[in-house]
Amino acid sequence: MPDSLLSLLPAGLSVPAYLSMGALILTGACLQGVGGIGFAMLSAPLGAIFFPDLVPGPLLAMGCCLSLMGALREREAIVWDIAGFALTGRALGGAAAVLTIAWLAPEPLAVLFSLSILAAVALSLLGWRLLPGARNVVIAGTLSGFMGTITSAGAPPFALVMQHMAPAPMRATMGCILSGGAVLSLAMLALAGRFGLPQLVLALVLAPFLLAGFALSNRLRGRVSPTVVRRLLLGLCAAGALGVLGRAAFA
Numbered sequence: 001m002p003d004s005l006l007s008l009l010p011a012g013l014s015v016p017a018y019l020s021m022g023a024l025i026l027t028g029a030c031l032q033g034v035g036g037i038g039f040a041m042l043s044a045p046l047g048a049i050f051f052p053d054l055v056p057g058p059l060l061a062m063g064c065c066l067s068l069m070g071a072l073r074e075r076e077a078i079v080w081d082i083a084g085f086a087l088t089g090r091a092l093g094g095a096a097a098v099l100t101i102a103w104l105a106p107e108p109l110a111v112l113f114s115l116s117i118l119a120a121v122a123l124s125l126l127g128w129r130l131l132p133g134a135r136n137v138v139i140a141g142t143l144s145g146f147m148g149t150i151t152s153a154g155a156p157p158f159a160l161v162m163q164h165m166a167p168a169p170m171r172a173t174m175g176c177i178l179s180g181g182a183v184l185s186l187a188m189l190a191l192a193g194r195f196g197l198p199q200l201v202l203a204l205v206l207a208p209f210l211l212a213g214f215a216l217s218n219r220l221r222g223r224v225s226p227t228v229v230r231r232l233l234l235g236l237c238a239a240g241a242l243g244v245l246g247r248a249a250f251a
Contacts, residue, residue: 013053021051022209029066029210033217034224035232036070036162036171037155037178039063042236044153045243049250057189057199062210064182069214071175077168078176085134086158086177089141094184096142097149111248113147114241117156121238130161137161141177148181149188153244156237167221167229 024043031038040063047054071078100109120128130136140157148154158177162170189195224232 017051018205021047021054021206024051025062025206025209026213026216029062029213030216030220031232031236032066033070033171033214034221035229035236036167036174037159037233038236039066040148041153041155041240041243045240045247048247053202057186057195058203058206060182060186060189061195061200061203062206064179064186065207066210066214067175067177067179067182069175071172071179073218074168074172074175077166077172079132079165079169079173080176081134082132082137082162082173083176083180085137086141086144086173087180089138089143090145090148090154090177090181091184093142093145093147094149094181094188095145097146098188100146107248110147110244113143114244114248117160117237117241120160121234121241124160124163124234129164132161132165145181148185153240154178154181156240159233159237163230163233167224167226170229171221 024046028039028042031042040059043059043063044055047059124130140161143157144154146154147157155174155178158174162174165173186195
């Protein structure tokens with residue numbers, strides 16, 4: 001890598017730290033490749049605590065590429081109606097989050113939403129069933145845009161609504177939604193001066209781990225049953241909510 005690009009990396013980034021970041025990225029990419037979500041819910045809370053340089057720009061950039069690869073891999077399975085409703089809600093939720101951050105402290109809201117997600121996971125395990133109709137998807141998109149802008153983990157509402165879809169349409173549609181949402185978020189960060197060349201370079205030097213995790217998911221996704229995928233989604237939802245709560249407690 002040219003010295004000009006090396007100079008853009010975070011000061012003091014050691015080889016062990018780089019490899020630790022890479023392990024986190026690889027694991028998150030593999031989880032998302034199998035279940036449709038997981039990258040941000042694993043990487044964002046841990047990154048905020050241990051690797052602040054990753055949050056939010058580099059993780060969003062890598063998550064955007066990962067979600068796009070997932071959507072393209074199974075593009076024939078995308079449910080476009082659901083994707084359109086979800087992105088509409090995501091834009092509304094992101095705008096509401098920007099206004100909220102300007103006027104209110106976001107931390108209590110993040111805690112409230114995380115507790116709500118944990119309650120919804122518990123109800124799902126007890127038999128509560130949400131269907132991916134237009135109204136539910138728009139609501140999930142709005143909550144996702146709000147949570148994603150405030151906490152960087154916006155996938156749980158979608159996972160709760162889409163958990164009963166077949167694995168391939170769920171993964172492909174989720175990839176379409178999350179990649180589109182990440183583009184919107186990156187544009188907002190760039191306008192705010194929080195995403196530029198240094199953040200892009202960090203994402204690029206970690207890209208081999210992202211690609212390795214996605215390649216590993218290619219070998220695993222066909223061996224996982226719909227029941228296991230649903231359990232994985234609910235587990236990741238709970239883990240993402242607990243991660244946000246842990247980050248709030250740590251802060």
